[in-house]
Amino acid sequence: MAAWGLLNIVRQFTDYFSVLIPFRALSTATLIALGANEIVMSRLGQLSPVDPTVNTPYNPPAPQQPGVMQQGFLPVSVEDVRGFLDLARAEAGLKGEQELAGVFAQLASDVRPLALGNVHRAKEQIKLLTEKLLLLHISEPDKNRIEPIVETLTRKLFSHDYLIGRQEARSIIGPEVIDVPRDVEAAMMSLYNSYAADLQLHSTFNQESVLGTASQKTLTFDRAFLESSDACYRFRTVWELQRVQVPQMPGMAPTSAVSVRPMEDGWVSD
Secondary structure: HHHHHHHHHHHHOOOOEEEEEOOOOOHHHHHHOOOOEEEEOOOOOOOOOOOEEEOOOOOOOOOOOOOOOOOOOOOOEEEHHHHHHHHHOOOOOOOOOOHHHHHHHHHHOOHHHHHHHHHHHHHHHHHHHHHHHOOOOOOOHHHHHHHHHHHHHHHHHOOOOOOOHHHHHHHHOOEEEEEEEEEHHHHHHHHHHHHHHOOOOOOOOOOHHOOOOEEEEEEEEEEEEEEOOOEEEEEEEEEEEEEEEEOOOOOOOOOOOOOEEEEEEHHHHH
């Protein structure tokens, strides 16, 4: 839904929208690309399927591990549910209504019926959203292109982790996917690397290492950028790290831990 909301805002300001993809634009980012008149991909550019995963309180609980607090609920992939039913038909050869009803009853005993209802709604919704995004730029005479694109990106690639390079993206989506000139590609990658440095994407965060021998430290992270020719906004998070003593049983050596206290979380302008 975030992609649909963003594209509606963008379309209030322009009739022609291009996306630049230097590296990975997966899942929701692929949906945003589908709503563009022009998808400019570098040679490293990648899209992905848009099949959704449902995560609600009705999902099966995550397996309990000894000594670990309950970890919430298992996400349920729309394609996993479809794959289970296809397995029963294709591999086990179940065809009769009674046999398939038994398979579905087994599925409903592991995944609560309300979660399965959410899966069905998510499946239908992602098809609707994909069609709506493509209709933002595909004209009426070319509408026959839409159904094969939707089928491929929501069903036929089987794994949400499947990576779609530029050539395959063009074969799936069509002429909206264009090659980028080498000078533009160099500029895209330079900007991408600049963002990666500002976002510290190549640094492993370890709060113990960051705090070191200090007892307290304040850290600032820029987590997203929204820029135009007129302004720059950063989504900024500020944490306060503090070393605290952990109470122990009598006779045990004292230990310490690092507590993290959020101080600030929101958009700031440059």
